[in-house]
Amino acid sequence: MEYSLPQSVEEALSTLNSESNATVFAGATDLIPQLRGGRSEPRLLVDLKNIPSLVDLGFSNGTWKIGAATPVARIKNNAKLTKIFPGLSESSGLIGSDQIQNRASLGGNLCTASPGADTVPSLMVNDALVVIASKTGSRTIPVNEVITGPGTTSLDTGEFIIEFLLEQPPSRTSDAYERFIPRTEMDIAVVDAAARISLDERGHCQEARVAIGAAAPTVIRVPEAEEILHGKKINDEILAEVMEVASTACNPINDKRGTVEYRRQVAGVLVKRVILLAEKRALDKRENK
Amino acid sequence: MSRIHIECEINGDDAEFLCDADESLLDALRDEVGLTGAKEGCGTGDCGACSIILNGNLICACLAFAPEAQGGVIETVEGMADEEQLHPLQTAFLEHAALQCGVCTPGFLIASKSLLERNPDPTETEVRYAIAGNLCRCTGYDKIVRAVLAAAQEMKQNPMKGDRL
Numbered sequence: 493m494e495y496s497l498p499q500s501v502e503e504a505l506s507t508l509n510s511e512s513n514a515t516v517f518a519g520a521t522d523l524i525p526q527l528r529g530g531r532s533e534p535r536l537l538v539d540l541k542n543i544p545s546l547v548d549l550g551f552s553n554g555t556w557k558i559g560a561a562t563p564v565a566r567i568k569n570n571a572k573l574t575k576i577f578p579g580l581s582e583s584s585g586l587i588g589s590d591q592i593q594n595r596a597s598l599g600g601n602l603c604t605a606s607p608g609a610d611t612v613p614s615l616m617v618n619d620a621l622v623v624i625a626s627k628t629g630s631r632t633i634p635v636n637e638v639i640t641g642p643g644t645t646s647l648d649t650g651e652f653i654i655e656f657l658l659e660q661p662p663s664r665t666s667d668a669y670e671r672f673i674p675r676t677e678m679d680i681a682v683v684d685a686a687a688r689i690s691l692d693e694r695g696h697c698q699e700a701r702v703a704i705g706a707a708a709p710t711v712i713r714v715p716e717a718e719e720i721l722h723g724k725k726i727n728d729e730i731l732a733e734v735m736e737v738a739s740t741a742c743n744p745i746n747d748k749r750g751t752v753e754y755r756r757q758v759a760g761v762l763v764k765r766v767i768l769l770a771e772k773r774a775l776d777k778r779e780n781k
Numbered sequence: 782m783s784r785i786h787i788e789c790e791i792n793g794d795d796a797e798f799l800c801d802a803d804e805s806l807l808d809a810l811r812d813e814v815g816l817t818g819a820k821e822g823c824g825t826g827d828c829g830a831c832s833i834i835l836n837g838n839l840i841c842a843c844l845a846f847a848p849e850a851q852g853g854v855i856e857t858v859e860g861m862a863d864e865e866q867l868h869p870l871q872t873a874f875l876e877h878a879a880l881q882c883g884v885c886t887p888g889f890l891i892a893s894k895s896l897l898e899r900n901p902d903p904t905e906t907e908v909r910y911a912i913a914g915n916l917c918r919c920t921g922y923d924k925i926v927r928a929v930l931a932a933a934q935e936m937k938q939n940p941m942k943g944d945r946l
Binding site for chain 1: 785801802803805824825826827829832838839840841843844845846848849851892895910911913914915
């Protein structure tokens with residue numbers, strides 16, 4: 493096996509072009525256990541952490557850019573970003589321990605494509621865009637077009653993610669994330685959920701976005717739930733309807749973490765909680781600067 | 782397959798070693814450099830027994846590739862004591878009986894050191910979150926938490942202690 497440390501996107505692309513059996517990595521927190529388990533046998537390891545745009549985190553022209561290889565600890569610890577996207581920050585702070593958060597990245601979390609990937613529901617409700625490096629030039633696609641199934645993505649061989657783009661949300665808008673595990677830290681989601689709520693001047697829901705993880709082959713958006721919330725003042729009756737459609741939208745598996753029935757029920761409860769939390773946060777920051 | 786020549790700084794000294802591309806940094810530290818303080822518990826990043834500090838960040842050495850150390854700065858438990866003078870965290874672990882079998886201890890010491898560098902006056906909750914990535918099957922954690930809090934107080938009162946690294 494060989495190890496390569498490209499200094500630019502172009503160099504990484506040409507390295508990947510020269511070896512078809514190559515794996516790109518950032519924190520390697522998923523890759524190394526895969527190698528050890530014999531689930532992956534690449535001939536070339538391409539370390540993306542020396543490419544400046546992949547480890548960048550910043551805001552310009554109304555858009556947040558988060559490099560695909562940036563350790564999630566930097567998202568959690570960035571006060572400005574956390575104020576704008578508290579749900580994304582919370583999900584970043586729930587990936588494993590400090591040791592893991594200093595290495596794991598959004599790009600890796602997305603491309604490992606686990607149904608329970610902690611940061612993906614928050615990226616989905618914020619309509620993140622994903623900039624992909626490809627030998628035919630870079631292309632930008634919505635985050636929900638990346639994962640195609642458990643462990644599989646729409647990226648072609650030789651492609652990798654450069655960065656995530658998140659538009660600054662409008663005022664009276666916030667997100668929230670909740671993960672259910674049998675303890676408070678250091679576990680894989682039984683079910684997780686994210687919501688983003690925009691309120692109008694009367695406090696009615698102008699736009700709602702809801703995503704559920706670990707309850708289907710991929711993280712899912714729940715447009716039926718979003719439609720119910722649209723234009724309404726959020727109340728118990730509306731939430732009961734939303735919980736119902738959220739549970740129905742799930743397509744979970746039975747495993748040691750939970751049964752199908754249990755996961756459906758928990759999904760409804762989590763969706764309710766994240767909607768209420770996002771609504772409260774949106775009310776708290778009417779002036780979203 | 783040719784081996785890779787790595788030059789880096791380990792515990793304040795220049796160091797070099799040869800490694801394979803897919804060798805873990807933990808294996809390189811233990812087998813190539815001879816620093817066996819960091820332990821392999823699980824090899825999957827769950828137990829924290831291999832915790833080290835790489836370029837200022839607490840990581841699991843089992844989940845990093847050895848070539849990533851090129852030009853880097855590594856801190857391991859072997860660098861915590863100053864000759865015969867133990868680091869305040871090490872002293873506190875002894876005084877509070879915060880270890881039994883000792884396999885997890887180098888990881889806890891490095892994780893605690895990383896915490897106190899970022900947050901010199903942590904609450905008990907902050908200590909518990911900071912060591913959430915380190916497993917101990919002997920102590921039940923309480924004595925470890927007390928030792929870290931005591932070391933933080935000691936380092937506040939005697940700031941010279943423990944500032945070597």
